[in-house]
Amino acid sequence: MLLLMAVPLMAQNVTFKAIGQTNVAVGDQFIVQFVVNANGSNFRGPDFDNFRVLTGPNQSTNSSYSNINGRMTQSMTITYSYYLRALSEGEFTIAPAKIAIDGKEYQTNELKIIVGAKNTQSQTQTQNTDPSNPQEVAELDENAIFIKADVDKKDPYLGEQVILTYKIYTKVPISNIISEKEPNLSGFWMKNLIEQGAQMSPSNEIIDGVEYATAELRKFAIFPQKSGEITISPLELQCVAQMRSNTTRKRRSNSFFDSFFDDPFFSGYQNVQKFLGSNSIKLNVKALPQNAKPANYNGAVGSFTVQSEINKSSVKTNDALSIKYKISGQGNIELIDKLNVSFPTDFEVYDPKITDDVRVTPRGVSGSRTFEYLIIPRNPGEFNIEAIEYSFFNPLTEKYEIIQTKAFNIQVEKGADYQAGVSYSGISQEDIQYIGQDIRHIKVKNETLQPLSYFFYGSIAFILWYIIPAVLFIIFIFFWRKQAATLSNQSLMRHKKATKVARKNLKQANQFLGTKESEAFYNEISQALWGYLADKFNIPLSELSKDSIEDALTEKKVKDVTIKQFIECLNNCDFARFAPGDPTSNMDKIYNEALEIISKIERELK
């Protein structure tokens, strides 16, 4: 089997031919075929410059096997056919088509086609005419039938509504209007203003003194979607025009129009096929002005109003509310895709229900679009739904206009089923939702102003802040030291003089001992003992007591015995002084005791 498949490829002579009628008439439909007998790829047909391609290329394959004398052959033909229509008289050449077979490129022959004068169909008194098969040429005035395309404005703004009308003008009755080619409306958003299949409403119009019957064939509201120059290609159609035979031509100008779209079953009529093309339309679409364009502008052009409505302003939690925004007016209303409504974040908001009420009239598109938002407040409180602004460009005033709705205030009370924190989504707590971002506010607390690019570092003040405390420190230390020195000198002097003073006191006491003046004697002894210790240990007189003396002596590591003896001596002195009886009797003993203890302490302190 594999072998069988391979054989025909080897044994084949490739032929690639163009076949077609060589004589056609203007308006005729005919076929051009390119036939190849092998399986090729990358077929490229020629450009049919002077013809209209009705369909094509249509590919058809035909293959057959034959067994002759035990030898298998396969023949295969692939046909690419084009259905063409001749447009104008003359002699034309159809360029070769190309195809690649086994990596090799093949070309067809060129095809010469002579297009003759127009054929006219003349099947009088017959209705079953085949328009594509004309038979006889009849006279038909070039201006008898034509289509005129018209727009209500040539230089609209981007998105502005333009009414595009195709009108047929005729002086003869016509029928069987078949569309050949619809206008190319890419670059426009389009709304058909005449419903397909609607009854045409003919009327009469006089152009250059000639009366025509007219009817609107097509009517569109178009909205340019890009700026710049846009060309709308012509509407092309064919129709059958009914002409009276030559004998009746005189009457044509009289009351011909009454028979527009009449039954063609009339005596003396000729059915003539006619191809009609409208003029093409050039629109110069202006871009919308950039200056003063509102920030929230989203492309609406026309003239609109907005209404807003809320069904209740105080609800309980989890009760639904509905807010309606209705935008109505003239323009591309169906292109309004969304509104920027900012609902409080605590609200559950569903996508809006959009209902359109668009009226298509021969004068254009108008109507309204309603956005109905269903919202459910989940938490109690007072909420504001801010007014929304909707901006549009008004081509009449050539300005942007801003329309505004009302702001709503909604009171939400706690409903019976409200539970704080239990949210509908099943999450126990909600994250904070950040709605916007902005810089932080200015600082209101005034700071001290400094001179421009003032550096404290390296300034005189900076150096002074080092020097002055250092100087103060040195002065302080110096004075403190000096003070301490004088203080310690004083105590040293006292210390040194202690024995001397004590001796002096004792000497005085000795004198009083001789004169038996007991009062003065005891005074001197007491003075000697107390004063000695006070001087010796630098104890202020106010702090002088037996306890403090004992402490001071213990600190200086004087023996306990000595301390006791000293205290005893003091006691004895006091006792002898104030005891009843003769105070003079013990004076000798106490003098000796005092003398002894002072010299003893003196010795121990060294």
Added chain:
Amino acid sequence: MKKSIFILILLLGAMTSFGSTKHDSLLSIANQQYDEGIYHEAIQNYQLIIEDKVESSQLYYNLGNAFYKMDDLASAILYYEKAKKINPNDEDINYNLGIANSRIVDNIDSVPQIIFKRWWNQFYNMFSVNLWAKVAIGLFILTLVFAAIYLLGRTRFIKKLFFSLGILFLLLSIASYFVSYQKYYYTNTHKEAILFAPTITVKSSPNRNSVDLFVIHEGSKVYILDQVGEWIEIRIANGSVGWLPVSSIKYI
């Protein structure tokens, strides 16, 4: 003696503060205008204060905010950077600078720094030059106080404690002094600037006909490396270096 010390302290105080009631009232008016949303007048008043050759981080910050509200991002960034120079660790300044920087055209990735360098920078930027200088002085005075206590202390424990404290504070004071010095030196030798030309091509040499290296946009921060006539050599945060005309930038 005591009187002269008092006068000296007063003098020192006077040298560090330059308060003026005129500036304060102007600042209050400007702040009020900012609150009311009259940003262009607030800007004029803030700039009137600056014309008197005085500054504060608050003034720069508020002026930056006003420029931001007027959508002049380059000026806003310039004044935020100026405020940051005086008060490097202020949260509000850094936040607003971040927001302004996120809105400019160029998003220049900065060269990543090693962690110790980052730590150092954080420490270094804790205070401004002047604050570091003040810290150094404060520590120095504390050192003196401790030294006095050490010298006059009677017990061994007190002497030991205040000797070590004194040494510690002396070292800290010296360290702060050097940080302050370093910052002072850096700010006087390393200039930074903000680009004010909407779009500018950075050249390979200080010459109009030299090779185009890259394009930067308004609001980007550049580090000035050198200046030759009307041209400056700049480096951007990602390390790229090139030349720009000096008229296209404003110094921070």
